[in-house]
Amino acid sequence: xxxxxxxxxxxxxxxxxxxxxxxxxxxxxxxxxxxxxxxxxxxxxxxxxxxxxxxxxxxxxxxxxxxxxxxxxxxxxxxxxxxxxxxxxxxxxxxxxxxxxxxxxxxxxxxxxxxxxxxxxxxxxxxxxxxxxxxxxxxxxxxxx
Amino acid sequence: xxxxxxxxxxxxxxxxxxxxxxxxxxxxxxxxxxxxxxxxxxxxxxxxxxxxxxxxxxxxxxxxxxxxxxxxxxxxxxxxxxxxxxxxxxxxxxxxxxxxxxxxxxxxxxxxxxxxxxxxxxxxxxxxxxxxxxxxxxxxxxxxxxxxxxxxxxxxxxxxxxxxxxxxxxxxxxxxxxxxxxxxxxxxxxxxxxxxxxxxx
Numbered sequence: 330x331x332x333x334x335x336x337x338x339x340x341x342x343x344x345x346x347x348x349x350x351x352x353x354x355x356x357x358x359x360x361x362x363x364x365x366x367x368x369x370x371x372x373x374x375x376x377x378x379x380x381x382x383x384x385x386x387x388x389x390x391x392x393x394x395x396x397x398x399x400x401x402x403x404x405x406x407x408x409x410x411x412x413x414x415x416x417x418x419x420x421x422x423x424x425x426x427x428x429x430x431x432x433x434x435x436x437x438x439x440x441x442x443x444x445x446x447x448x449x450x451x452x453x454x455x456x457x458x459x460x461x462x463x464x465x466x467x468x469x470x471x472x473x474x
Numbered sequence: 475x476x477x478x479x480x481x482x483x484x485x486x487x488x489x490x491x492x493x494x495x496x497x498x499x500x501x502x503x504x505x506x507x508x509x510x511x512x513x514x515x516x517x518x519x520x521x522x523x524x525x526x527x528x529x530x531x532x533x534x535x536x537x538x539x540x541x542x543x544x545x546x547x548x549x550x551x552x553x554x555x556x557x558x559x560x561x562x563x564x565x566x567x568x569x570x571x572x573x574x575x576x577x578x579x580x581x582x583x584x585x586x587x588x589x590x591x592x593x594x595x596x597x598x599x600x601x602x603x604x605x606x607x608x609x610x611x612x613x614x615x616x617x618x619x620x621x622x623x624x625x626x627x628x629x630x631x632x633x634x635x636x637x638x639x640x641x642x643x644x645x646x647x648x649x650x651x652x653x654x655x656x657x658x659x660x661x662x663x664x665x666x667x668x669x670x671x672x673x674x675x
Contacts, residue, residue, distance in 0.1 A: 464625075466625075
């Protein structure tokens with residue numbers, strides 16, 4: 330498994346979706362949260378990229394913003410990519426769900442919704458996963474006690 | 475025995491009457507009265523032990539504990555180690571781990587109890603028939619341990635069910651758990667027929 334050159338990939342995506350790429354270096358590709366679903370669809374369905382397998386969805390809280398981290402793999406092309414997006418709203422962070430593209434995102438997005446309070450638009454069944462209904466707060470946020 | 479009062483007039487006559495009474499009594503008592511256990515055979519007589527119902531019941535209970543298989547985290551492996559051949563809990567009558575709470579009378583809570591698991595712990599405890607005992611095994615079960623401040627962990631099993639023996643350790647060695655079980659034996663032997671688990675009623 331070889332990491333794809335995300336710097337070049339970023340240039341290519343910036344041509345297709347104008348204004349979608351925030352930054353692109355060797356490690357990761359950071360895109361705008363508005364364009365996330367389009368970019369993900371492009372990555373999955375373009376021949377030559379063929380990212381058919383989403384291994385990890387996770388999130389991180391940097392206080393100024395939430396960062397969504399997607400790690401995807403192409404079993405056909407034998408390469409991998411780290412895709413990130415940043416959500417600057419703290420009260421109502423919202424991002425498009427990637428469950429319609431990769432079924433693997435289903436439970437991980439539910440877990441992120443539970444522990445970070447990030448809402449996923451287009452998720453078929455967005456409920457808490459680990460904690461019980463009526464639990465106050467989202468424990469993995471930095472400002473949770 | 476009926477008391478015979480002879481009708482006499484002088485002290486001397488009374489003494490004679492008393493002497494006759496004693497002599498006749500002696501002549502009646504030549505052979506011993508048979509013991510109530512004479513019907514028993516000689517071998518059996520030597521093996522009879524007198525005790526109270528409380529002690530006999532408690533003794534039987536003490537040596538026939540059926541623990542509930544209730545492993546929640548890493549402590550469960552020490553519990554399994556205790557039950558397996560090396561440490562051999564069967565020496566203490568703790569033979570078969572039951573999967574059903576209805577067939578068990580000792581719940582060894584081994585591992586971190588989260589608040590999401592807590593209603594299930596209580597339900598399993600309620601399903602166990604009386605008399606029943608609880609061993610809290612390991613730091614997490616006793617007090618929440620490392621996770622005491624956590625939002626998701628119950629800080630101490632004694633908030634959910636009454637605990638008889640606490641076995642500290644992280645996790646406790648199988649020897650510790652065996653020692654805890656001998657302490658439980660010491661508690662069970664003190665039980666009475668109306669309150670076998672010495673619970674506060």
